[in-house]
Amino acid sequence: MRVKQAPVNHGRKNLAAAMLSIVLVCLSWTVSAAETRYQVDLSERNMQQVTIEARFTEVTGDTLDFHLPVWRSGLYLVLDFVGTVSGLEVSDENGEPLAFEQTAKSSWRVSRPDAGSGDVVVRYRVYADSLTDRTRHVNADHAFLNPAAVFVYADQFRDLPVDLTLDLPEGWQAASGMEQPDPGRFVAPHYDRLVDSPIEAGTFDLVSFEAAGMNIDFLIDGIWDGDEERLIEDMSALVTATAEVFADANRGLPTDYYLFMLHSGDGLGGGTEYYNSTVVHTDPRAFWDDDRWQGFLGLMAHEFFHTWNVKRFRPASIDRYDYQNINYTELLWVAEGLTSYYDQLLPVRAGLIPVGEYREQLAGAISSVVDAPGYSQDTLARASLEAWTKGYHRGADRAADKRNRTISFYSQGGLLGLVLDMEIRRTSNGDRSLDTVMTSLYDDFPLGSGGFTYADFRERLAAAGDDALAEQLDGWVYDTQPLPLADALQSVGWVLDREDTSENPVQVSLDVSLRGNPPVVFSPRLDGAAWQAGINAGDELIALNGVRIGSNLDALLRRYSPGDEVEFSLFRDGQLKTVPVTLNRVRADHELEVDEDASEEARGVRADWLGGMEEEEESDE
């Protein structure tokens, strides 16, 4: 929280000077006071409603166009927030109603008959009950407002200052990445910064500390274990390890203040990056379970890394967001994929996750990527371009198909990051790394300067590595060229292989993802046993060769060998059917082992890469 921090300082010691400065401020306002002022009325929070007044000051011209965004940054999906807006009315500065019409799904045009300079005041109600997509959630306990989902903007005011006041209920406080000159009042240089600064109000906990030269606030709304010491220690290590990636940057730190905004509640997860803050969700079990805590730290690493990658430099086509349309880019594998690479690596460098654990994470990621049917069909560039209609889309009509036809630019982009990092280290004899490329993007493409293209990225990759690597990149991004993962890992003395499954009790597979009990088919794998047999998404599996399945499918499958033909009884659309299935051999996952005979050179590269962290010696005890 940034209550009454510099530069606003009410100098009561010298009243005359204070009066003079107020006069000067007023004078400068009269020169150009056009801005957007928002007033947020939380008096109906118990009903999950919030009333917004947006005042566009000193409007000129006979019309004013204003809009509500149709998406919010970080979630590349059209959400049409307008669907929970109601009671919209428009007036002038005297409260006289102004005529307006809706010109598109989230756009309106106000008529101004006298066309002289004056205010346009827009009032509307927002129903705010959507926490899991991190857009807007208001109730008796708190108010979370993601500005893109709540605040309208006018075209001609987008680049003008914003002044926003929340009518805070008794005992509440407010926080945001924006400057807060008075409790509940926020100012931003323009609308783009406002929408990049979510707001939380309520009775949250706030843990403040300093790390890597930044003042950090960690806000927690909801259930938590109160272990401030562990939180500060682990977050400080993570923040420091992240800043270290960009240690050679000419631009220095991206911000001197950062806010982690955490909502902790049953079943919550995920996070979104903003200009100098993040909104992160966790299930409170993360505080009591070490595995979940590690996942929590990975999420924090991911969002914090975005402060550079996406929030300080981003692809050219999304450098300035279009709030009314899909924003196409082929480069989400840089934005999300390389961030995913670092979100696994940085907790290791920070000493928060053991090296052996990281090895296992990588092996798991490799299986999920290279064994996905999409690996041989979809490309990173196309998956990025189609993120809005496939990757992030929540339609039930495509959920099963996505798994068969698309790739994840998060996980596959992350493994591409691994390959690039290893190749740069190899070709530069350890002088440079992927950190070098990320740092040059940070230095060369400040936000708002146009953003970077694929060619820009490729050029910096060639400079850090070599031309051959840049040429290979084309095949990994625009084609389905397999990633040389085994070679990359060999260069740090790790051996990639398939697990030996000969001793596993179950040797056969239906090649299907299942949910529930009795199991319901979520997605039959392309060309797998269930797919070939015509088992569909939504089929409820009842019996295997006449024996009830219930929660015992694995146990029942132990009786069979690859190639066996069995009969499944299933419900489809309420009708009982029987389907013969020829069982496949189960697919072995990957494993990543330490090569005890690795060269000194490989050990050296590994030490550099992992920030000097070493694997704990295996113990026979």
Ligand SMILES: [Zn+2]
């Ligand atoms: Zn991300």
